[in-house]
Amino acid sequence: MFKRSGVWWACIRHNGRKVQRSLETSDRKLAKAIESKVRTELVEGVYFNKPIGRDRTFPQLVVKFMREHAPKVSDSQQRSYATSSKHLLKFFGEIDLLSISPKMISRYKVLRREAGLRPATINREMAMLSKAFNLAIREWEWLEINPVSRVSKEKEDNERDRWLTVDEEVCLLENSSEWLRDIILFNLHTGLRQDELLSLTWDRVDVFRKTILIKDTKNGKPRTIPLNKTALDILESKARVISIRSKIVFHSKCGTKIDKHNLRRAFVIAKERSGIEDFTFHGLRHTFATRLAHSGVDLYKISKLLGHKDIKTTQRYAHHCPDSLRDGVDILEADYNLTTVGRKAAISGEGNCHKSLGNKVRPEGFEPSTH
Numbered sequence: 089m090f091k092r093s094g095v096w097w098a099c100i101r102h103n104g105r106k107v108q109r110s111l112e113t114s115d116r117k118l119a120k121a122i123e124s125k126v127r128t129e130l131v132e133g134v135y136f137n138k139p140i141g142r143d144r145t146f147p148q149l150v151v152k153f154m155r156e157h158a159p160k161v162s163d164s165q166q167r168s169y170a171t172s173s174k175h176l177l178k179f180f181g182e183i184d185l186l187s188i189s190p191k192m193i194s195r196y197k198v199l200r201r202e203a204g205l206r207p208a209t210i211n212r213e214m215a216m217l218s219k220a221f222n223l224a225i226r227e228w229e230w231l232e233i234n235p236v237s238r239v240s241k242e243k244e245d246n247e248r249d250r251w252l253t254v255d256e257e258v259c260l261l262e263n264s265s266e267w268l269r270d271i272i273l274f275n276l277h278t279g280l281r282q283d284e285l286l287s288l289t290w291d292r293v294d295v296f297r298k299t300i301l302i303k304d305t306k307n308g309k310p311r312t313i314p315l316n317k318t319a320l321d322i323l324e325s326k327a328r329v330i331s332i333r334s335k336i337v338f339h340s341k342c343g344t345k346i347d348k349h350n351l352r353r354a355f356v357i358a359k360e361r362s363g364i365e366d367f368t369f370h371g372l373r374h375t376f377a378t379r380l381a382h383s384g385v386d387l388y389k390i391s392k393l394l395g396h397k398d399i400k401t402t403q404r405y406a407h408h409c410p411d412s413l414r415d416g417v418d419i420l421e422a423d424y425n426l427t428t429v430g431r432k433a434a435i436s437g438e439g440n441c442h443k444s445l446g447n448k449v450r451p452e453g454f455e456p457s458t459h
Contacts, residue, residue: 089116089123093156098123102130109229144230146180146188152228153220163304164283172213175200185224185231190238193217197242207242214241251375252276256364263361268354270322271338271346272372277319279376279394281306282369286346289335293323302395311395381405 089098089111096111096119107130111119150173158166179196180188193214200210218236225231252260257276261269275285284302292301298315305311315323326337334343340350355369373394380390391402 089119098126100127100130102127110227112228144185144224146183146185147177149185149220149224149230150177153216153223157219157223162306162308163287164281164306165308168212169216172216176213176217188235190235193236193239197239201242207244210242211244214239250366250371251378252364252367252371256362256367257375259362260358260364264358265354267338268351268358270326271351272355274319274322274338275369275372276376277316278313279373280313281373281395282348282351286336286338286348286351288337290327290337291335293337295320295323305395309395309397311392313393377402377405 089096091097091114092110094114096113096116097108098111098119099106099108100123101107107126109126111122113119113122154169154173158169161169176196179199180192197210197214200213201207214236218234221231221234221236225234261272264272271285274280278285278300280288280302284305287304288300288302292303294300298320299312300315301310301312303310323337334345336343336345338346340346352369359367377390377394380393381387387399387402387405390405391399394402396402
């Protein structure tokens with residue numbers, strides 16, 4: 089037996105076959121008892137004939153997933169897992185894992201779609217379910233087949249090509265309370281995700297380097313964001329009234345983290361007063377990226393500022409970058425020797441080049457062989 093991540097494992101060889109499995113306990117005495125049972129089943133020849141997964145229920149799968157895998161991901165991803173698991177548990181109930189079929193999973197998708205969920209939300213729930221089954225196969229040895237792998241993903245069409253115009257921005261800020269105005273303006277100049285902004289603490293702010301460090305990101309990789317004058321001015325203003333109860337930059341009146349539902353409610357009210365339609369809080373991040381693209385900032389820089397794991401995600405802003413593309417071809421024009429081009433054109437115009445080799449344009453310094 090050996091320990092891995094605080095849990096006992098057994099590695100047994102029997103008749104040329106290797107059995108390595110988690111004993112699912114940190115108690116050595118209990119682990120030894122389970123190992124003995126496994127050895128007995130191997131000798132009796134019933135171990136490999138057992139219906140794998142029949143004695144494991146769906147709630148057990150979710151509990152183990154949330155206990156062992158969820159702590160390894162970001163806080164926002166953990167919250168997403170927690171939300172998804174509630175809906176999954178409600179549908180699948182106490183069913184054993186072998187009874188969960190692709191047909192049943194497809195039925196779950198249909199019900200979620202009928203409930204009005206977006207394709208991206210359904211795919212996130214399916215991604216969690218698939219990850220849980222993969223762990224049950226590769227690490228926990230509960231199953232041999234992942235039923236989610238045979239179910240197609242929803243076709244996502246959630247991208248909104250909607251950003252604030254300058255006039256809309258002015259109107260939105262005029263109809264926002266002071267605390268909301270600071271959040272909107274800061275987001276327009278940093279492009280943070282909602283939770284990244286609401287979770288920002290003063291120990292992540294470096295005024296001297298004019299940067300902020302986003303530790304808890306969607307892809308799990310920290311990123312540093314440079315601050316322009318507008319963003320710095322907001323932080324300097326907030327620093328004058330730092331709450332002794334909280335280290336959070338954009339905090340509530342009580343000094344606590346602003347509830348996302350309260351933020352959304354206040355944003356909707358300000359948006360309606362401004363007469364702005366078809367626009368969400370996430371649109372502020374989209375506005376940030378779109379304005380960068382309009383200004384000729386290349387997609388690689390935009391991708392790094394937004395914290396996209398794959399630059400393909402940033403490709404949606406490519407059509408906003410005509411000036412950046414124009415700079416690329418202008419470089420070729422500036423470096424090209426127009427004098428040489430003109431001389432070559434003149435030479436080629438003296439006669440028909442296809443009539444003899446003597447009329448062909450030769451490179452500068454080229455002399456025909458005299459041999």
